[in-house]
Amino acid sequence: xxxxxxxxxxxxxxxxxxxxxxxxxxxxxxxxxxxxxxxxxxxxxxxxxxxxxxxxxxxxxxxxxxxxxxxxxxxxxxxxxxxxxxxxxxxxxxxxxxxxxxxxxxxxxxxxxxxxxxxxxxxxxxxxxxxxxxxxxxxxxxxxxxxxxxxxxxxxxxxxxxxxxxxxxxxxxxxxxxxxxxxxxxxxxxxxxxxxxxxxxxxx
Amino acid sequence: xxxxxxxxxxxxxxxxxxxxxxxxxxxxxxxxxxxxxxxxxxxxxxxxxxxxxxxxxxxxxxxxxxxxxxxxxxxxxxxxxxxxxxxxxxxxxxxxxxxxxxxxxxxxxxxxxxxxxxxxxxxxxxxxxxxxxxxxxxxxxxxxxxxxxxxxxxxxxxxxxxxxxxxxxxxxxxxxxxxxxxxxxxxxxxxxxxxxxxxxxxxx
Numbered sequence: 385x386x387x388x389x390x391x392x393x394x395x396x397x398x399x400x401x402x403x404x405x406x407x408x409x410x411x412x413x414x415x416x417x418x419x420x421x422x423x424x425x426x427x428x429x430x431x432x433x434x435x436x437x438x439x440x441x442x443x444x445x446x447x448x449x450x451x452x453x454x455x456x457x458x459x460x461x462x463x464x465x466x467x468x469x470x471x472x473x474x475x476x477x478x479x480x481x482x483x484x485x486x487x488x489x490x491x492x493x494x495x496x497x498x499x500x501x502x503x504x505x506x507x508x509x510x511x512x513x514x515x516x517x518x519x520x521x522x523x524x525x526x527x528x529x530x531x532x533x534x535x536x537x538x539x540x541x542x543x544x545x546x547x548x549x550x551x552x553x554x555x556x557x558x559x560x561x562x563x564x565x566x567x568x569x570x571x572x573x574x575x576x577x578x579x580x581x582x583x584x585x586x587x588x
Numbered sequence: 589x590x591x592x593x594x595x596x597x598x599x600x601x602x603x604x605x606x607x608x609x610x611x612x613x614x615x616x617x618x619x620x621x622x623x624x625x626x627x628x629x630x631x632x633x634x635x636x637x638x639x640x641x642x643x644x645x646x647x648x649x650x651x652x653x654x655x656x657x658x659x660x661x662x663x664x665x666x667x668x669x670x671x672x673x674x675x676x677x678x679x680x681x682x683x684x685x686x687x688x689x690x691x692x693x694x695x696x697x698x699x700x701x702x703x704x705x706x707x708x709x710x711x712x713x714x715x716x717x718x719x720x721x722x723x724x725x726x727x728x729x730x731x732x733x734x735x736x737x738x739x740x741x742x743x744x745x746x747x748x749x750x751x752x753x754x755x756x757x758x759x760x761x762x763x764x765x766x767x768x769x770x771x772x773x774x775x776x777x778x779x780x781x782x783x784x785x786x787x788x789x790x791x792x
Contacts, residue, residue, distance in 0.1 A: 427641060437631060439753040443766055450763075450773070549643040559654075562647055565769040569654070 387412040388574045389555040391548055392489075393420040394469030394503055397434075397448055397462075400493045401564040402552040404457045407486065408571055415485050417476035418543040419536065420466075420551050426544065432466050451564070458498040467496050469503040470536070474527040475513075477535050484516055491515070591616040592778045593759040595747060596693075597624040598673030598707055600755040601638075601652055601666075604697045605768040607756075608661045611690065612775055619689050621680040622747040623740065624670075624755050630748065636670050655768070662702040671700050673707040674740070678731040679717075681739050688720050695719070 390406060390413050392399035406413055424432065434441040445461055452459035472492040479485035491512045495501045502508060506524055513520035526532060543553075547560070554561040556574035561567070594610060594617050596603035610617050628636065638645040649665055656663035676696045683689035695716045699705045706712060710728055717724035730736060747757075751764070758765040760778035765771070 437753065439751045442751065443753065443764060446764070447766070447770075454773070547643045547646065549641065549647065560647060560650070562651070563769075565767075566651075569658070 385412045386410060386574050387414050388570055389414045389416055391416040391418055391543060391551060391553040393418060393551050394472050394492050394496060395466035396420055396551040397444070397465070397497060398564045399552040400497045401451055401455065401457065402567050403489050403493045405455060405564070405567060408575070411571060411574055413486060415476055415480070415489065416539065417473040417536065418548070419470070419473065419540045422540050423543060423549065427549070435465065458494065460498055460500045462497060462500050464502070467503055469496070471504055471506065471509055471527065474532050474536055475509060475523060477532050477539070478523055478526045484518060487516060488512060589616045590614060590778050591618050592774055593618045593620050595620040595622055595752055595755060595757040597622060597755050598676050598696050598700060599670035600624055601648070601669070601701060602768045603756040604701045605655055605659065605661060606771050607693050607697045609659060609768070609771060612779070615775060615778055617690060619680055619684065619693065620743065621677040621740065622752070623674070623677065623744045626744050627747060627753060631753070639669065662698065664702055664704045666701060666704050668706075671707055673700070675708055675710065675713055675731065678736050678740055679713060679727060681736050681743070682727055682730045688722060691720060692716060
């Protein structure tokens with residue numbers, strides 16, 4: 385099965401676009417939840433660049449509105465940004481390899497960027513899981529276990545090791561692609577062997 | 589005539605992609621040369637983010653190679669980055685409204701990102717202008733006049749006023765678009781009145 389690794393944080397607005405767009409027939413999505421905050425902190429930033437850089441931030445919200453209109457994705461400017469979403473990231477680790485992972489991710493993202501609601505409480509996550517017909521209490525217990533907490537920290541360390549500096553980030557056949565603007569390139573590269581030639585040529 | 593404003597610096601690698609791609613039948617390109625350095629300095633940065641952020645920088649060069657391969661644009665990793673190109677930016681002010689502006693911009697960009705050569709000397713600029721059959725000495729005299737020097741400083745101040753935070757930046761019908769990844773959106777918006785509706789809807 386062809387596959388794409390998708391590294392994301394639920395607080396990241398450009399990850400939202402990719403979560404809503406990533407599904408493709410014949411390409412398996414390997415979900416890689418991680419915490420973007422510690423990555424930014426390692427660069428000496430105590431917040432998102434969209435908060436720290438006023439001009440870039442203002443532009444970003446205009447861009448988000450336009451991009452959502454372009455792709456037909458719902459959008460409401462979040463009143464809190466970036467939203468902390470540690471619990472749903474941990475739930476994504478429990479969801480690994482499960483058929484409900486993608487739909488859970490979409491529901492959490494829609495809560496954040498369409499409904500403008502918090503994505504951190506057990507109540508909110510229970511509501512989403514129950515809607516999906518899943519054993520919410522059991523999943524949340526697994527997500528809040530020490531083992532899962534440790535796994536999320538490890539995954540964030542792995543993100544650093546793999547030189548991830550933002551989200552969303554994709555890997556297809558070992559090539560890294562950064563940003564929703566590269567999702568199509570990454571999917572094409574994952575799906576069409578002939579593109580290997582094009583990228584390989586780049587190394588000469 | 590439909591038009592697009594194109595704000596760029598010759599040292600900017602993503603501006604290179606857009607300079608090579610911007611030509612479209614029926615859309616006038618209004619060239620807006622400016623100095624990106626003072627904009628970055630106003631954010632407290634003493635260099636390009638691709639130099640200051642190691643991981644992002646490494647990725648950027650891989651991305652550039654792939655993007656150039658995708659668009660069929662020649663590429664050689666510059667041994668000096670970012671290259672200072674104040675003289676060609678001043679020449680672009682002299683070129684304002686002239687039919688040779690676009691071709692001059694492409695030649696300068698190709699010197700930087702394909703030939704890996706400096707873009708700051710009078711010799712280099714003379715060579716390009718002579719190749720284009722232009723009165724090089726006269727143009728360089730105009731470009732290095734106090735009036736033109738002042739105009740480049742003013743244009744850079746205008747960039748700040750218009751909240752430009754990077755290059756390339758485009759304006760089409762008053763909408764700002766940032767980055768080579770938004771060039772197609774900007775051109776579409778400049779060319780098709782029906783898109784006004786789509787963007788206007790965003791304001792509701």
